[in-house]
Amino acid sequence: MRTATFWIIAIAVGAIIFGLFLLAPNAYYFSAGFTVLQFVVLATAWNILGGYTGYVNFGTAAFFALGAYSTVVLYKLLPMPIPLMVLVGGTVSGLVGLGMGYLTLRLRGVFFSIATLAMAVVLQTLITNWDYVGGSRGAYILRPQHTPLLGDFVPYLFLIMLVLAVVAVAIARTIERSRLGYGFAAIRDDELAAEAAGVPTLRLKLMATTLSGALMGMAGAPYPYFITYLDPASGFNLNYAVNSIAMPLIGGMTSWIGPIIGALLIGSIQQIATVTNFFGGNPAVNLLIVGVLLVAFVIIAPNGIVGLAQTWLKPRRR
Amino acid sequence: MADALLEVQDLGKHFGGFTALDAISLSVRAGERVGLIGPNGSGKSTLVNCLSGTLRNDSGRVRFDGRIMDGLAAHERTRLGMARSFQLPRPFGSLSVAENIRIPLLYTVNARAGTRLSPTEIDARCLELLQLVGLAEKADRRPRDLTQVEMRKIELARAMAAEPKLLIADEAMAGLSHSEIDDILALLFKLNERGITVILIEHIMRAVMKFSDRLVVLVAGRKIADGEPQAVVRNPEVERAYLGE
Numbered sequence: 001m002r003t004a005t006f007w008i009i010a011i012a013v014g015a016i017i018f019g020l021f022l023l024a025p026n027a028y029y030f031s032a033g034f035t036v037l038q039f040v041v042l043a044t045a046w047n048i049l050g051g052y053t054g055y056v057n058f059g060t061a062a063f064f065a066l067g068a069y070s071t072v073v074l075y076k077l078l079p080m081p082i083p084l085m086v087l088v089g090g091t092v093s094g095l096v097g098l099g100m101g102y103l104t105l106r107l108r109g110v111f112f113s114i115a116t117l118a119m120a121v122v123l124q125t126l127i128t129n130w131d132y133v134g135g136s137r138g139a140y141i142l143r144p145q146h147t148p149l150l151g152d153f154v155p156y157l158f159l160i161m162l163v164l165a166v167v168a169v170a171i172a173r174t175i176e177r178s179r180l181g182y183g184f185a186a187i188r189d190d191e192l193a194a195e196a197a198g199v200p201t202l203r204l205k206l207m208a209t210t211l212s213g214a215l216m217g218m219a220g221a222p223y224p225y226f227i228t229y230l231d232p233a234s235g236f237n238l239n240y241a242v243n244s245i246a247m248p249l250i251g252g253m254t255s256w257i258g259p260i261i262g263a264l265l266i267g268s269i270q271q272i273a274t275v276t277n278f279f280g281g282n283p284a285v286n287l288l289i290v291g292v293l294l295v296a297f298v299i300i301a302p303n304g305i306v307g308l309a310q311t312w313l314k315p316r317r318r
Numbered sequence: 319m320a321d322a323l324l325e326v327q328d329l330g331k332h333f334g335g336f337t338a339l340d341a342i343s344l345s346v347r348a349g350e351r352v353g354l355i356g357p358n359g360s361g362k363s364t365l366v367n368c369l370s371g372t373l374r375n376d377s378g379r380v381r382f383d384g385r386i387m388d389g390l391a392a393h394e395r396t397r398l399g400m401a402r403s404f405q406l407p408r409p410f411g412s413l414s415v416a417e418n419i420r421i422p423l424l425y426t427v428n429a430r431a432g433t434r435l436s437p438t439e440i441d442a443r444c445l446e447l448l449q450l451v452g453l454a455e456k457a458d459r460r461p462r463d464l465t466q467v468e469m470r471k472i473e474l475a476r477a478m479a480a481e482p483k484l485l486i487a488d489e490a491m492a493g494l495s496h497s498e499i500d501d502i503l504a505l506l507f508k509l510n511e512r513g514i515t516v517i518l519i520e521h522i523m524r525a526v527m528k529f530s531d532r533l534v535v536l537v538a539g540r541k542i543a544d545g546e547p548q549a550v551v552r553n554p555e556v557e558r559a560y561l562g563e
Contacts, residue, residue: 182413182417183425185410185413186421188412189410190410192372194393194421195371195393196370196392198426198480199421200391200393201393254412
């Protein structure tokens with residue numbers, strides 16, 4: 001399938017999903033859908049660096065929170081429509097991704113991962129001590145009463161996240177089939193051999209960290225409007241880092257569809273667990289679900305659901 | 319030498335207090351077949367790494383095709399026409415054999431000014447290179463399904479895909495059988511006939527003597543001999559390095 005065709009289909013699928021949600025009986029569906037789509041964006045963004053290029057990022061929550069906190073700053077300083085805030089949040093996180101990449105990409109394997117974790121801790125400390133954005137007390141965001149087209153506010157946020165998900169997935173699919181995708185795969189397999197084959201590894205890795213960080217920041221930017229109260233503990237929540245690693249791992253890391261499958265699966269299960277008050281509605285149950293699934297998949301299907309499907313289909317094709 | 323393709327001047331490299339390369343000077347003309355030998359640990363691979371940009375030399379200068387290479391990254395040197403194969407094959411494991419060849423086509427040939435292969439031309443070029451090394455039927459396989467000699471051939475095909483002027487083959491034959499060595503040798507001769515200068519780093523004397531126009535010997539980071547192969551192996555200093563007193 002050509003890239004242009006894929007973009008058109010992705011946009012059409014997005015439109016259909018939005019249409020279906022408009023038929024939903026109550027506003028809760030938009031709220032649950034927003035959370036799941038947020039994870040589609042985060043998992044897809046993580047996979048551009050982690051799955052395609054092979055650099056495991058433990059700092060998803062930091063990029064997400066930076067996007068969210070840029071919105072808090074803009075809300076106080078210079079209120080503007082949320083789509084613009086998404087662009088600003090993406091730019092901030094993208095620049096931090098570029099900087100982090102420049103400082104840490106000489107580290108390989110697990111050392112890179114530890115550096116991303118350390119960066120998340122440092123950023124959380126900085127935000128916790130920055131009074132302007134509420135420090136450890138957190139910041140309140142007042143939603144506008146109405147939105148121009150949709151009336152209610154949550155469907156509007158849902159639509160923004162849906163657009164982001166479509167864009168993120170289409171970007172990932174475009175990369176996968178392009179020269180850039182081959183370069184990323186070469187880096188993942190063997191950096192020295194990639195250099196010898198003419199691949200400018202440092203530049204490509206910086207592109208991956210920047211793009212991945214920017215998409216995570218974009219996913220975080222609408223978040224303060226969604227929960228209306230943001231504090232460092234929720235912005236830098238461990239849930240984001242764990243989920244955005246687990247979802248591509250469970251779905252399959254080599255293909256754009258893997259993170260979607262993982263995010264839809266885990267995100268939905270987590271929402272159902274919350275609604276049905278499973279385990280007394282303890283929020284930690286979300287992490288438990290991810291943990292159990294992760295262990296199961298690492299043992300049963302190390303290449304994720306996509307890998308499982310490929311091994312089933314292969315003998316028939318030959 | 320004015321018409322030298324590769325000119326190395328007083329190249330030095332230290333690892334801590336250990337001198338791996340000590341003022342190596344070397345000059346290779348276009349079209350030449352140069353054999354580089356030396357006992358284990360004599361600095362052959364370090365020299366290859368310094369030439370190809372994987373390591374930075376501490377002193378001296380490398381001039382290739384009229385350009386000074388010092389400070390250029392490995393991928394830039396590959397694009398300028400200096401290709402290498404690795405001592406231990408380093409294929410891209412998650413990609414098919416054909417895709418392994420596609421990477422240098424996309425990132426070297428297509429990255430040079432004035433050339434842009436279309437997707438069909440790239441497919442054709444992949445197949446052509448795989449035919450050259452005799453791996454055409456295995457184009458869709460993964461590298462892990464290949465034998466040792468086939469892995470060496472991917473290494474060479476990948477280096478060839480970059481359309482190099484100079485190919486540095488780092489122990490492309492180590493561990494291979496007699497007939498497999500002849501296979502790789504025939505391939506290297508074929509490449510040389512196409513106008514590619516070849517530097518062959520090798521332990522297997524039969525192969526080196528058959529292939530080289532000229533033989534260079536490194537011992538303990540110094541160049542101790544450089545000349546016509548038969549004369550070099552009779553050189554007493556070389557004999558002493560290999561056989562002892």
